[in-house]
Amino acid sequence: MPRSVLTPLAAFSVALAWSGGWIAGKLGVASAPPLEFSAIRFIIASGALAFIVVATRTRIRRDALGPVVLSAIFGYLGYNAFVFVGLTMAPASDAALIVPTTIPVLTAIAASFFGERVTTTKVAGFALASIGAALVIAAGQTGGEVSSQRLLGDVLLLVGAVCWSIYTVLGTITLRTRSPIEVVALAAAIGALLLLPFGFLEQGYRDVPTWSAGVWVDVLFLALVVTVGSFTLFYWVVRRVGAGIASMSSYFVPVLTLALAVVLLGDRPEALQLVGGLVILAGVRLATLRLREGQPVPEGAA
Helix, strand or coil, rough: CCCHHHHHHHHHHHHHHHHHHHHHHHHHCCCCCCCCCCHHHHHHHHHHHHHHHHHHCCCCCCCCCHHHHHHHHHHHHHHHHHHHHHHHHCCCCHHHHHHHHHHHHHHHHHHHHCCCCHHHHHHHHHHHHHHHHHHHHHCCCCCCCCHHHHHHHHHHHHHHHHHHHHHHHHHHHHCCCCHHHHHHHHHHHHHHHHHHHCCCHHHHCCCHHHHHHHHHHHHHHHHHHHHHHHHHHHHHHHHHHHHHHHHHHHHHHHHHHHHHHHHHCCCCCCHHHHHHHHHHHHHHHHCCCCCCCCCCCCCCCC
């Protein structure tokens, strides 16, 4: 297949996998405790990544693990705890509009604490995206207890986006001396170990044998297609066309997720939510106008 066709197809496949991840996550936590669900996901993903590491003879270094551990704390424990608990309170359409769209802006701001210069465009982009996120959250509030629960879910989704942004910035440190597959394999394994105890605060994994086939399909999709497959494919796209162009795949995530949520979950996003999503994307574009070629790009995480 020609490169001109293969690379865009791969980028679109990455965005589709991330979008499907939001749907699988929403369906999964509707029938299984969110922290147990997340822990099992990363246990499975860690096993698959370990197989890939052995098959590809990837060297795993055990020194200087501090940044990798921090990556696991924010990117796997923090992100999944906040996002998957948030998904039990808010619809997948909220997650699609809040998380993958705010992550690039939050990452641009977080990077300033690791030596990157804060520019006027970054600050303006952050402000614009914040307005968009406020519109998305406000659109879902109609008063009453259910609306209050949705508000809490949206706030948890936003905190999860902050965690993933920190994880992405930490990646600029870990990837200086380690390969992407080494970082992901280590962080996923550490993240699984960190998430595992929190499952005992729910049902202690006693319910896992009773999970339906649908829940297992959801967790396997997230573990193998999203965590292992799409992240690997994303880095392949980065090598082919550079980080700047590869990052464009994240812009498809909100649109694809909203479409899937309408078809598969029956979500009906409000018009103001869609406006808010467009405002967030405008803020993302403004804040990331001067991303350097080759700089790690924040994924539309799931």
